[in-house]
Amino acid sequence: IAGITQAPTSQILAAGRRMTLRCTQDMRHNAMYWYRQDLGLGLRLIHYSNTAGTTGKGEVPDGYSVSRANTDDFPLTLASAVPSQTSVYFCASSAGQTYGYTFGSGTRLTVV
């Protein structure tokens, strides 16, 4: 089934550790996004990529980095996790603005 795969589904991480959240899509969409979802704050854009080889910063990029080596993969890395990064992380992709976004099922991350 075409869509977005995120891994892991959930993770408990010690503060200060490095963590990469994986995101893979099989729809050949050019644009990909990472959002975090927090209670009462909705979804906030962390980083995005309009096409392979390019990335950009969203609303809350600090503490996160991304890469886009190819069309399908868009990993999100936390270099040194802090408790405020406890959240649910969603990866999304888009074939263009008129199509809207396709979302993955999310990664629930707890930093302790």
Next chain:
Amino acid sequence: AQSVTQPDIHITVSEGASLELRCNYSYGATPYLFWYVQSPGQGLQLLLKYFSGDTLVQGIKGFEAEFKRSQSSFNLRKPSVHWSDAAEYFCAVGPAGDDKIIFGKGTRLHILP
């Protein structure tokens, strides 16, 4: 700067009753507008979208939304809700020509049997 407001954090309706979820946006030109639904533990699913043309748009699962430029609104409606509609609903706005969209903070819909 563009923004989107969903005034209601929670809405409770009885099964079979009609539903309207409110969404107001702030943007200088006509934006691209979206409604997404999120079931518990799931990602977001696109319900419907508006870019131009007919201001009443139909979506999946029996939902519709009406764009009202004069009120800067894009309210979501359903004539008769089902228990399976219990979820969180997000309105989103994006400027034409920019793939990035901004989400409202969501409205959680509760259904009474």
